[in-house]
Amino acid sequence: MHTLSLTKDAEMETKTAEQSSLDYKNAMSQLAGAVNIVTTDGPEGRAGFAATAVCSVSDNPPTLLVCLNRNSSAYKYVTANGVLCVNTLAANQQDLSTLFGGKTPMDVRFSAGEWTTHETGSPLLSGALASFDCRIRTVHDGGTHDILICDVVESIASDEDEALVYFRRSYRQV
Numbered sequence: 001m002h003t004l005s006l007t008k009d010a011e012m013e014t015k016t017a018e019q020s021s022l023d024y025k026n027a028m029s030q031l032a033g034a035v036n037i038v039t040t041d042g043p044e045g046r047a048g049f050a051a052t053a054v055c056s057v058s059d060n061p062p063t064l065l066v067c068l069n070r071n072s073s074a075y076k077y078v079t080a081n082g083v084l085c086v087n088t089l090a091a092n093q094q095d096l097s098t099l100f101g102g103k104t105p106m107d108v109r110f111s112a113g114e115w116t117t118h119e120t121g122s123p124l125l126s127g128a129l130a131s132f133d134c135r136i137r138t139v140h141d142g143g144t145h146d147i148l149i150c151d152v153v154e155s156i157a158s159d160e161d162e163a164l165v166y167f168r169r170s171y172r173q174v
Contacts, residue, residue, distance in 0.1 A: 032167040032174075035089045035097045038066060039115075039123040040074070042081030046123065047074035048109055050101035052166050053145070054086055062152035064132055067145045073103070075146075079139065084150065085122035086132040091162035091173040093127065119153050129163055131156045 033052030040047055053067035064086060068078055078084055089097055099109045114126035124131045134150035141147075165172050 029167075029169050032165045032172070034129075035094075035164045035166050035171070037087045037089065037096060037100050037125060037128075038068075038074070038078070038084050039087065039125075040078045040081045040084045041117070041121050041123060042077075042083055044077045044080035045106075046110065047077035047106050048100050048123065049074040050097045051086075057149065062132075062155065063137075064134060064150045064152055066134075066148040066150055067142060068148055069145050071144070073106075078136075078148075079146070081122075082136050083120035083122050084134050084136065084148070085118075085120065085124050086130075086134065086150075087123075087125035087128040088130040088132075089125075089164040090127055090129045090158070090160040091164050093125075094164055094171050096125070097164065097171070118156075124156065127158065127160065128156075129158055129160050 034054070036051050036054050037048055038051050049072050051066065055065050057063040057065050066084065066086060068075060096113055099112055110123065115123040116126065118124055118133045120133050120135060122133060124133065132152045133154040134152050136148050137151050138149045139146050140149070162173050165174055
């Protein structure tokens with residue numbers, strides 16, 4: 001009898017945790033986020049992924065925070081190279097986000113777009129609203145993700161006037 005009671009309690013805790021996670025995901029879908037392609041290149045190789053979990057930490061010194069899922073196909077490349085570039089997408093670059101957000105092979109991802117490099121060697125996307133060439137300063141445990149604190153070595157802004165954002169599980173233009 002006591003074992004049955006513990007099993008039911010464990011089931012209730014699991015359902016509560018699952019519901020809590022779903023509630024969190026639904027609430028987070030209400031936050032609009034800029035769509036970014038985060039890229040890297042170096043001894044480990046070239047890779048990139050789509051991300052909305054990017055934000056400014058400080059302007060003195062210029063610092064960004066980037067969250068990277070440990071299960072991402074780009075994870076080993078980014079962490080081993082120690083450099084990255086955050087490319088904030090313009091409204092007309094939604095197709096790139098779709099490519100970099102899925103299971104598309106890396107060479108196919110990078111064939112769709114024009115890329116240059118600057119100081120770190122990470123790919124900068126031509127036509128992006130902004131690009132932030134960075135060196136990873138520190139990595140922190142964020143559960144399923146690593147939180148990368150990045151020193152910005154160069155910032156580039158374009159004249160594009162419309163941004164691509166993700167809101168309520170859909171792309172939007174602002």
